Amino acid sequence: MRILILGGDGFCGWPTALYLSHKGHEVAILDNLSRRAWDEELRISSLTPIAPIQQRIEAWRRVSGKTIPLYLGDLTEYATVEGAFTQFAPDAIVHYGEQRSAPYSMIDRQHAIFTQVNNVVGTLNVLYAMRAHVPQAHLIKLGTMGEYGTPNIAIEEGYITIEHEGRTDTLPYPKQPGSFYHLSKSHDSHNILFACRTWGLRATDLNQGVVYNVGVEETELDPELVNRFDYDEVFGTALNRFCAEAAVGHALTVYGAGGQTRGFIDLRDTVRCIELAAQTPALAGEMRVLNQFTEQFSVLDLAERVQAVASQMGLETTIAHVANPRVEKERHFYQAKHTKLLDLGLQPHLLNDATIAGLLERAVRYRERIDLSRILPTVTWS
Amino acid sequence: MRILILGGDGFCGWPTALYLSHKGHEVAILDNLSRRAWDEELRISSLTPIAPIQQRIEAWRRVSGKTIPLYLGDLTEYATVEGAFTQFAPDAIVHYGEQRSAPYSMIDRQHAIFTQVNNVVGTLNVLYAMRAHVPQAHLIKLGTMGEYGTPNIAIEEGYITIEHEGRTDTLPYPKQPGSFYHLSKSHDSHNILFACRTWGLRATDLNQGVVYNVGVEETELDPELVNRFDYDEVFGTALNRFCAEAAVGHALTVYGAGGQTRGFIDLRDTVRCIELAAQTPALAGEMRVLNQFTEQFSVLDLAERVQAVASQMGLETTIAHVANPRVEKERHFYQAKHTKLLDLGLQPHLLNDATIAGLLERAVRYRERIDLSRILPTVTWS
Numbered sequence: 001m002r003i004l005i006l007g008g009d010g011f012c013g014w015p016t017a018l019y020l021s022h023k024g025h026e027v028a029i030l031d032n033l034s035r036r037a038w039d040e041e042l043r044i045s046s047l048t049p050i051a052p053i054q055q056r057i058e059a060w061r062r063v064s065g066k067t068i069p070l071y072l073g074d075l076t077e078y079a080t081v082e083g084a085f086t087q088f089a090p091d092a093i094v095h096y097g098e099q100r101s102a103p104y105s106m107i108d109r110q111h112a113i114f115t116q117v118n119n120v121v122g123t124l125n126v127l128y129a130m131r132a133h134v135p136q137a138h139l140i141k142l143g144t145m146g147e148y149g150t151p152n153i154a155i156e157e158g159y160i161t162i163e164h165e166g167r168t169d170t171l172p173y174p175k176q177p178g179s180f181y182h183l184s185k186s187h188d189s190h191n192i193l194f195a196c197r198t199w200g201l202r203a204t205d206l207n208q209g210v211v212y213n214v215g216v217e218e219t220e221l222d223p224e225l226v227n228r229f230d231y232d233e234v235f236g237t238a239l240n241r242f243c244a245e246a247a248v249g250h251a252l253t254v255y256g257a258g259g260q261t262r263g264f265i266d267l268r269d270t271v272r273c274i275e276l277a278a279q280t281p282a283l284a285g286e287m288r289v290l291n292q293f294t295e296q297f298s299v300l301d302l303a304e305r306v307q308a309v310a311s312q313m314g315l316e317t318t319i320a321h322v323a324n325p326r327v328e329k330e331r332h333f334y335q336a337k338h339t340k341l342l343d344l345g346l347q348p349h350l351l352n353d354a355t356i357a358g359l360l361e362r363a364v365r366y367r368e369r370i371d372l373s374r375i376l377p378t379v380t381w382s
Numbered sequence: 383m384r385i386l387i388l389g390g391d392g393f394c395g396w397p398t399a400l401y402l403s404h405k406g407h408e409v410a411i412l413d414n415l416s417r418r419a420w421d422e423e424l425r426i427s428s429l430t431p432i433a434p435i436q437q438r439i440e441a442w443r444r445v446s447g448k449t450i451p452l453y454l455g456d457l458t459e460y461a462t463v464e465g466a467f468t469q470f471a472p473d474a475i476v477h478y479g480e481q482r483s484a485p486y487s488m489i490d491r492q493h494a495i496f497t498q499v500n501n502v503v504g505t506l507n508v509l510y511a512m513r514a515h516v517p518q519a520h521l522i523k524l525g526t527m528g529e530y531g532t533p534n535i536a537i538e539e540g541y542i543t544i545e546h547e548g549r550t551d552t553l554p555y556p557k558q559p560g561s562f563y564h565l566s567k568s569h570d571s572h573n574i575l576f577a578c579r580t581w582g583l584r585a586t587d588l589n590q591g592v593v594y595n596v597g598v599e600e601t602e603l604d605p606e607l608v609n610r611f612d613y614d615e616v617f618g619t620a621l622n623r624f625c626a627e628a629a630v631g632h633a634l635t636v637y638g639a640g641g642q643t644r645g646f647i648d649l650r651d652t653v654r655c656i657e658l659a660a661q662t663p664a665l666a667g668e669m670r671v672l673n674q675f676t677e678q679f680s681v682l683d684l685a686e687r688v689q690a691v692a693s694q695m696g697l698e699t700t701i702a703h704v705a706n707p708r709v710e711k712e713r714h715f716y717q718a719k720h721t722k723l724l725d726l727g728l729q730p731h732l733l734n735d736a737t738i739a740g741l742l743e744r745a746v747r748y749r750e751r752i753d754l755s756r757i758l759p760t761v762t763w764s
Contacts, residue, residue, distance in 0.1 A: 078491065109460065109506070109507070109510040112506060112510075113503055113506055113507075116502055116503075116506065116569075116573075117499055117502075117503065120498055120499075120502070120569070121495055121498075121499065124491070124494060124495055124498065124562075125491070125495075128491040128494075151551045151553055152549060152550070152551035153544060153545075153546040153547065153549045153550065153551045153553075154546060154547050154549070160544070160546065160556075162535060162542070162544055162556075163535075163545075164535040164536060164542065165535065165536050167534060167535045167536070167715070168534070168535065169533045169534035169535045171533055171535075171556035171558065172556045172557065172558065173556070174542075174544075174553035174554045174555070174556055175554065175557075175572060176553070176554065176575075177572065177576065178576070179576075180506075180573070180576070183569075183572050183573055183576055186569075186572055187498075187502070187565075187569040187572070190557060190559065190565050190568055190569070191498075191562070191565055193558075194559065194560070194561075194562070194565060197709065198709045198763050198764060199764060327579065327580045333549070381580050382580060382581060
C-alpha cells in the first residue's frame with residue numbers, strides 16, 4: 001500500500017513510518033517540523049538525541065534500502081495538502097499531524113486557540129483534499145481516549161446504543177474532553193463523521209490511550225533512527241516521565257491522589273494498530289472508531305511499578321503527590337472497551353518489568369540531558 | 383441588568399437589543415457588521431430595507447430616549463472583546479455573534495473553514511475574556527437544534543440520562559450536526575461546557591429552532607428600526623422564504639420530499655426567551671441547555687400553510703419539490719423536548735394564519751426588491 005504519514009517526524013509518526021516501510025509499504029511523510037519548534041519555544045528537548053528529519057530518512061535509506069519521500073509543509077495550508085495528495089496518491093493517510101499536548105493547549109488563550117485552529121483546520125483541509133483528489137483513500141486519524149472523559153458508565157468504541165422512552169438508536173458516544181487539546185480532537189471526530197456521511201469518505205478514528213515506551217525494532221537499527229523521548233511537564237506523559245524522573249533521582253510526580261485511571265498502550269502496539277487499521281479499511285461512508293489501548297492503569301499504579309523496577313536497578317525514588325495542575329476527577333469509575341483491535345489481530349505487548357527496565361536504562365544513559373527545571377508542572381487548568 | 387449583545391446588528395440580535403432596551407435594561411451592541419458584508423459578497427440583500435447600525439441606534443434614541451452603546455469590532459480579535467467587556471461590564475452577554483448559515487458554510491472549503499474558525503475562535507475569546515474580566519457574568523449563547531441532528535430517539539434538552547450495563551450517568555446529548563455551520567455550534571457547546579466546569583463560568587446554551595417572522599413590537603416603531611428579512615437560498619429559512627416566494631408568484635421551494643421536521647419559533651418568542659434566560663442565570667460552573675423552539679413542523683407542512691393563506695389573499699402559488707441540496711433524511715422520527723423555557727414562563731406565539739398573512743403582506747410590499755435569481759439553491763452538500 002501507499003501510505004502517507006501526516007506528522008511523520010513526531011513521537012508516534014516516525015516509528016510508524018519506519019515500521020510500515022519495513023513491512024514493504026510505500027511510505028511518505030508530510031510534516032512541518034512543528035514538534036521541534038515547540039521544543040525551542042518551551043526550552044525543552046527530547047531525552048534522546050534525535051537527528052534532523054532529512055538525516056533520519058537518509059539513515060533509513062542506508063539501513064533498509066528504502067526511500068521515504070518527504071513533504072515539508074503545514075496542513076493548515078491547503079496547497080501543501082493538495083500537493084502531497086496528488087503527487088503521492090496515497091491509499092491510506094495516517095493523520096498524526098496535530099498539536100497533541102493537553103498542557104500545551106492550556107498554557108494561555110493563544111495556545112488554546114492555536115491548538116484548536118491548527119488541528120481543526122488541518123483536518124478540514126485533509127478531508128477536502130481527500131474528497132477532491134483521493135476519495136477512495138482511507139483516513140486513519142489519531143484521536144484520543146480523552147475525548148470520552150470519565151463517565152460513570154462503560155466507554156464504548158465510538159458509538160453507544162441508547163434505549164430511551166421505548167425507542168432505540170446507536171449514536172456517537174457523548175464527549176466530555178478535559179482540555180482544549182482534547183476538545184480539538186472531539187471537534188475533529190464530529191467533522192470527520194459528517195464528511196464520511198455526506199461525501200462517502202472512509203475513515204478510522206483511533207481513540208488512542210497514553211503511549212509509553214520509546215523504540216520499535218526499526219528505530220533501534222541505527223543511532224540516527226532513534227525516536228524522541230519526552231519527559232517534560234508539557235509533552236512528557238505518565239510512564240515515560242516517571243522513568244526519566246527515576247533516572248535522575250527526582251521524585252515521581254503524581255498529580256493529586258493519582259487515582260486518575262486511563263488506557264495505556266506500548267508504542268510497539270501503536271504501530272501495529274495502524275497497520276491493522278490500514279489492512280482492513282473502513283467502508284465508504286463509514287467513520288469506524290477503535291479504542292486504541294491495551295490496559296488500564298491508575299497513575300499511582302504506574303508510579304509504583306516504576307518505583308519497584310527502579311529500586312531493583314539501584315535507583316531509589318520517592319513518589320510525590322504534587323498539586324494537580326489539571327481540573328479532573330482523581331478517583332472515578334473507568335471501564336473502557338477495547339476489543340475491536342484485538343478482533344483485527346492485535347497481540348498486545350502488556351506492560352512488564354522488562355519494558356520499564358529498558359526505559360529506565362535509556363533514561364539513565366541520557367540523564368545528563370535532563371533539565372530538572374522542566375519537570376514540575378507550571379501550566380495549570382484553573 | 384447590563385446586557386451586551388454580540389451580533390446585535392443581525393436578524394435576531396437587533397430585535398433582542400431593542401426589546402431588552404425597552405424593558406429597561408442597559409443594552410450595548412458589539413458587532414463587526416459581517417452580516418452586511420456577506421450580503422455584498424453573495425449579491426443578496428434583505429427584503430426589507432434596513433438602516434445602517436448607527437442610524438438604527440440613533441432612531442431608537444429618538445423613539446425611546448434610550449442609548450445603546452455600539453462597539454464595532456470582531457470577536458476573533460481579543461482586544462475588541464476585552465475592551466467591550468471591561469468598558470461595559472455586562473451582567474449578561476448574549477452571544478449571537480457567529481456565522482449562522484448552513485449553506486454559507488457549505489459553499490466551499492474556504493467558507494467551511496471560515497465558519498468554524500470564526501465561530502470557535504470568537505467564542506473562545508468570549509470565554510477567556512469572561513474569565514479574566516467578568517467571571518460572574520452570564521453567557522447566553524445561541525446554539526441550534528441542528529446540533530442534535532435527527533436521532534431515532536427523543537431529543538432531550540442538552541443532556542441525557544443513560545443506563546448502560548447496570549450503571550447510570552447523565553451525559554451531554556450525542557451530537558450529529560448536518561453542516562460545517564452546525565458542527566461549529568457543537569464545537570462551541572463542547573468548549574463552553576469545559577470552560578464552565580473548569581473555570582466556574584455560568585452559561586446558558588440556547589439550542590434554537592428555525593426562527594420565522596420579522597418584527598417585534600419595538601422594530602415596528604419607526605421605519606429606521608425595521609428588522610432584516612432574508613429570503614435567499616443562503617440566509618433565508620423555510621417559512622420566511624416561502625412567504626417571499628409567494629409574494630412574487632415563485633413556486634414554494636421545498637427541498638426533496640419535504641418530510642424534514644424541525645423545531646420552529648416566532649421571533650417574538652426568541653427575544654422573550656433571551657429575557658427569561660437572563661432573569662434566571664445559570665449557576666456558577668453550570669452550562670444549562672434549553673431547547674428554544676415552540677412547535678415542530680415538517681417543511682412540507684409549512685409550505686402548505688403558506689400556500690393556503692396566500693391563496694386567501696389572492697396569491698396563487700404552487701409547491702415545487704426541488705432536488706434537495708443537502709444530505710439529510712427526508713422522512714424521519716423527530717420528537718424534541720422543549721419544556722424548560724415554558725417552565726421559566728414563556729408563553730409561546732404559536733404559528734397562526736395572521737402571522738403568515740403579516741409576513742406575506744410585508745413581502746408583497748417589498749416585492750420589487752426580490753431577486754428571483756437568488757432563490758433556487760445552488761450550494762450543495764455533496
